Amino acid sequence: MNRAEAPRPDASDPEASAPATAALDARYGRTRPNRTRDRLIIVGAAVFAAIVIVAWVVWAGLDGSKPQVQATDLAHALLPDERAVEVTWKLSVPPGNDTACAIQALNEDYTVVGWKIVEIPASDSPIRNFTERVRTAMEANTGLVAQCWVV
Incomplete structure (x- = not known):
């Protein structure tokens, strides 16, 4: 029997095409x-993604809000005779919160040459101005508020 006479499976016959389909499915x-x-x-990937999202929402959203503290430098005055800097700044904090601020003096290389922590008692006023003198180890070029936080 030559190739032209070989019986061909009919495409409409599901039994004839089933072994070929199973072999192709197994191969691929x-x-x-x-x-x-x-x-x-x-x-599993969807469950993992859902757990990560829920954990992030709990960590970021339910952490509780902390009072916002903002300090803005207003001015500085160099006192070369006394080796000190007077720093004036504005503090914005919700009323009733004790705060602390780190005031620093810097030289021309931006090296800290003086540092002072100032504790500020609570007040009814949300915005207040302060001036603080910071002694320096070397001659300073500027003074500023490094950071403020609620105590």
Whole structure:
């Protein structure tokens, strides 16, 4: 029998095409266990993503709000005779909160040559101005508020 006379499976016959389809599915990884494994991986990734999102919301959103503290430098005055700098700044903090501020003096190389922590008692006023003298180890070029926080 030559090739022209060989019986060909009919495309409409599902029994004839089933072995060929099963062989192709096995060859290219489309078997039932592979589909089940792929679904499990997708479900596992979705569950992991949901856990990460919920953890982030709890960490970021439910952490509780802290009072906002803002300090703005207004001026500085160099006192070369006394080796000191007077720093004037504006402090904005919600009423009723004790705060502390770190005031620093810098030289021309931006090296800290003086440092002082100032504790500020609570007040009914949300915005207040302060002036503080910071002694320096060397001649300073500027003075500023490094940071303020609620105590």
